[in-house]
Each structure stands twice: as C-alpha cells, then as structure tokens.
Amino acid sequence: MSNVNLTVNGRSVSREVEDRTLLVQFLRDTLGLTGTHVGCDTSQCGACVVHMDGHAVKSCTVIAAAADGAEIMTIEGLAKGDELHPVQAAFREHHGLQCGFCTPGMIMCAVDMIARHDGRLDEHTVRHELEGNLCRCTGYHNIVKAILAASETMGSVRQAAE
Ligand code: FES
Ligand code: FES
Secondary structure (H helix, E strand, O other): OEEEEEEEOOEEEEEEEOOOOEHHHHHHHHOOOOOOOOOOOOOOOOOOEEEEOOEEEEHHHOEHHHHOOOEEEOHHHOOEOOEOOHHHHHHHHOOOOOOOOOHHHHHHHHHHHHHHOOOOOOHHHHHHHHHHOOOOOOOHHHHHHHHHHHHHHHHHHHHHHO
C-alpha cells in the first residue's frame, strides 16, 4: 500500500491505495469522479484523459501512487459553477457528441490542445491531435468543429485581454 496525496479539482485528497491502483481507478472508484471513463485496456481510446499538472494524460496509463503530489483536473472540475468551460459550451453548441462516452476525454484533450497551440488551431492539426481519442459513434466532424470554435472563442478572449 502507498499513501497518495493529490489535489483533485482544487481539493486536497489523501488516501491509502494499493500499489497497482491506476489513476483512473482512483478517480472513479475511490473519489467517485465517474466522468472520467474507461473505454479500453490498451491505452488506445482516450476516454480516460485528465489533466495532470496542467497536461493531458491518459489516466489508465498512470499508477496512482506515481501521481503523488500532482494536481489533477477532471471533467468535473472544468465548469465554473453553472458556467460551462468554453470547450464544453462549444461541444453543446456544435453537437460534438452522440452517446457522450468519449466526450469527457475529448474535451480534456481539447482544452490541453488549445492551450498548447495558443488558441491557433486548424482542422488538420485538430484531427492529428485527436489521433489518441476514439469516438465509437464516429462523430468526429462535429467534434472537430466544436474544438475549432472553442479555439477561436478562447483566442479572441485572450486577444481582447492583451
Ligand atoms: S481507457 Fe485509457 S486510453 Fe482507453
Ligand atoms: S459520442 Fe459516442 S463514443 Fe463518441
């Protein structure tokens, strides 16, 4: 067993975990944050993407004990109260989901992608960046549209603030 101390969605958590516990299991089973999904056991689908110290990671590939001390953001931590994050709002606006199973991972991946590209994204880059996220409903067209729209919105907000 290991003691794990994390900050999850801004709150400190401390728990004993088995050494083999994956971060995604810790989030879902120990903390009850079931917005992070498990779609495969081969690190392929991206349904489990969360942010760890500000970067998107597949939480099924991280041992919880190895994340000790990290800051974790899950889909539950993205909205500010009733106000959706711009990427969440864009997915709703552009119908970027069907069954919704892949959506939390897609959104967490998109937030990281937009930040890394400083809000300047084109369709080719978005499709390339989404290679690690699978949508079983194959709704990629609207997902890409939503990410491009969110990127544009977030870029304009930033420029206005500069
Ligand atoms: S559950 Fe992590 S990549 Fe599929
Ligand atoms: S919306 Fe169903 S898996 Fe993507």
